[in-house]
Every structure is written in structure tokens, then in C-alpha cells.
Amino acid sequence: EAEKRKYIKGKKLGEGTYANVYLGHSRDDPNFKVAIKKIKVQAQYKDGMAPDAVRELKYLRELRGHPNIIGLISVFSSKDQNLNLVLEYLPLGDLEMLIRDVERVRYGAADIKAWMGMLTRAVWWCHENFILHRDIKPNNLLIAADGEVKLADFGLARSFADPGRRMTANVITRWYRPPELLFGARHYGGAVDIWSVGMVFAELIIRSPFLPGNTEMEQITLICKHIGTPTEENWPGVSKLPEWWDPMEEPIPVWGKDAYMARFGAVGSEGVDLLWRTLQLDPKKRITAREMLEHRWWRTDPKPTRKEDLPKKS
Numbered sequence: 001e002a003e004k005r006k007y008i009k010g011k012k013l014g015e016g017t018y019a020n021v022y023l024g025h026s027r028d029d030p031n032f033k034v035a036i037k038k039i040k041v042q043a044q045y046k047d048g049m050a051p052d053a054v055r056e057l058k059y060l061r062e063l064r065g066h067p068n069i070i071g072l073i074s075v076f077s078s079k080d081q082n083l084n085l086v087l088e089y090l091p092l093g094d095l096e097m098l099i100r101d102v103e104r105v106r107y108g109a110a111d112i113k114a115w116m117g118m119l120t121r122a123v124w125w126c127h128e129n130f131i132l133h134r135d136i137k138p139n140n141l142l143i144a145a146d147g148e149v150k151l152a153d154f155g156l157a158r159s160f161a162d163p164g165r166r167m168t169a170n171v172i173t174r175w176y177r178p179p180e181l182l183f184g185a186r187h188y189g190g191a192v193d194i195w196s197v198g199m200v201f202a203e204l205i206i207r208s209p210f211l212p213g214n215t216e217m218e219q220i221t222l223i224c225k226h227i228g229t230p231t232e233e234n235w236p237g238v239s240k241l242p243e244w245w246d247p248m249e250e251p252i253p254v255w256g257k258d259a260y261m262a263r264f265g266a267v268g269s270e271g272v273d274l275l276w277r278t279l280q281l282d283p284k285k286r287i288t289a290r291e292m293l294e295h296r297w298w299r300t301d302p303k304p305t306r307k308e309d310l311p312k313k314s
């Protein structure tokens with residue numbers, strides 16, 4: 001109750017799947033702006049709180065304090081037992097808005113390196129704490145007033161501390177979803193987020209979604225065509241996955257780095273090497289967040305742009 005009185009709710013900023021987000025400010029200091037994420041009441045959970053809301057709260061608490069994870073300032077419940085998350089206010093939109101505004105927003109390799117560095121550190125922090133985000137995509141990467149990119153929307157996150165437990169394969173927005181989830185894997189790890197990071201990386205370079213499938217089947221087809229067909233040779237065990245299907249046709253060989261150079265060469269050969277390692281079909285062969293941080297690309301010219309100097313939405 002005391003926490004609730006500290007904030008004044010203002011206009012609606014946006015609507016998500018399970019929450020409305022409002023601008024708010026501190027009662028004591030009107031200049032201290034916040035975003036209040038008010039979880040919608042869901043009839044089926046009227047005796048308790050919606051599981052996605054509970055997850056989001058739990059994981060935001062555990063990950064608190066990292067510069068590239070959206071900050072949780074406070075929590076309160078309103079009269080109707082609605083959970084309200086008080087989040088840091090991120091006024092500069094999200095990475096998707098910048099990627100799409102080709103007319104007005106220009107950026108280059110140094111900017112991509114800065115954004116990718118912030119994304120990689122966010123994912124590294126999640127995985128270091130045994131948390132999978134499971135919905136990494138440009139519109140969940142929000143931008144702070146100082147240019148810092150922050151990973152948001154932990155409604156689908158979960159812990160992977162217990163590797164014995166089965167998990168749902170129905171997570172991650174289709175275009176960013178890795179092949180193991182498209183084939184119905186129930187045991188998976190940090191590699192699912194790394195694939196999404198690779199898809200964001202590719203999208204930052206070409207400024208449109210790399211593999212925009214309209215259905216799950218088309219998504220797999222696009223992966224086969226642009227990355228390579230998963231086979232027992234390049235991915236031992238793939239044919240044992242619950243929803244694997246034999247494409248019957250001649251498998252398309254996995255593309256090498258040279259083929260990626262033609263399309264993604266703007267980030268140089270080291271950048272392409274990193275991208276290629278995030279997009280390995282076999283999750284066991286995919287680079288980890290920790291290994292990503294040690295990659296040579298970060299130390300190769302051009303240096304990442306300082307966050308204050310990054311392009312902003314106009």
C-alpha cells in the first residue's frame with residue numbers, strides 16, 4: 001500500500017499480451033519517471049496471479065542491478081489484486097523501431113557492435129543466473145535515455161537450473177526460434193537464446209528480419225535454405241526430436257562463413273565469424289554467451305560506438 005502511494009499513474013504507453021504499460025512518476029519527485037506495468041486480470045487465474053506475471057517478477061528480482069536488464073524499481077498490488085510492476089522508464093523506444101526506420105535512422109558497424117555488446121552482456125547475465133529469457137527479439141530490447149539497451153519482457157522466462165525437467169517447446173517468437181524448438185525439444189538450454197541473438201544480429205545488419213517464416217513449417221524451410229538442412233551428420237540426435245520430420249529432398253549443405261560474407265560482410269570477417277557461431281544448427285555446437293564475450297570481434301576496429309553517441313529515433 002505504501003509502495004502504491006509513492007507513484008502516480010499517467011497515460012498509457014502500450015499494451016502487451018498480458019499487461020498494460022503506463023507512464024508514471026514519483027509523488028515526491030515528478031521528474032522521476034517510471035513505467036508501471038499493470039498485469040491484466042485473467043479470469044482463469046482469479047484465485048492467484050497469472051503465472052507469466054509471477055515469473056516476470058521473480059526473474060526481474062533475481063537479475064536486478066545489471067545495466068542491460070530492465071530495472072525493477074518496486075512492486076505493488078492495486079485494489080482488484082492486480083500486480084503492478086514499477087519499472088525504469090525507457091523513453092527511446094526499442095531496437096525494432098530503429099532497424100525499421102531505414103529512411104531516417106542511419107547506423108553502421110560500430111553502432112551494431114555497441115548494441116550487440118549490450119545484448120550479449122544481458123544474455124550472459126541471464127544465463128550466469130540460470131535464467132532463459134525465451135523471447136529475445138528487437139522489440140524486447142528497449143532503449144534508455146543514455147542510449148543503453150535493456151532486455152525487457154521476462155513473461156516467458158524460466159529457470160534452467162534443473163536440467164531433468166521438461167520444458168515447453170512453444171516459446172520464442174517464430175522468426176527468432178531455434179531449430180531444436182521447431183522440432184519440439186523438451187530439454188534445452190541457453191543455446192535457444194543464443195540463436196535468437198544471432199537472428200537479431202543478422203537483422204541489425206540487413207535491416208529486415210533474416211528468416212521471416214509465416215508458419216512453423218515455413219520457418220524450418222527457411223532455416224534449411226539459408227543456413228542448411230539439419231541432418232544426423234551435422235547434428236547428431238536431431239532425428240530423435242519429438243517433432244522432427246524428414247524433408248525427403250536432397251539436404252542443402254550448411255553454408256560456410258564465405259557465403260555469410262556476401263550478405264553480412266558489413267560487420268567484417270570477425271563479425272561474420274561471430275554471427276556464424278551463433279547460428280549453428282546443433283545447439284551443442286552453438287557459441288555460448290560467455291564465449292561470445294571473449295570473441296575477437298569486440299576488439300577489432302571499428303570500436304563500438306559510445307552509448308551516448310548511438311543513433312536515436314527521431
Ligand code: ADP
Pocket residue numbers: 013014015016017018019020021035037070087088089090091139140142152153
Ligand atoms: P509487448 O512485449 O507485448 O509489447 P510489454 O508489456 O513488455 O509487451 O510492453 C508493451 C509496450 O509498452 C511496449 O511495446 C512499449 O511500447 C511500452 N513499454 C514497456 N515497458 C516500457 C518501459 N519500461 N518504458 C517505456 N515504455 C515501455
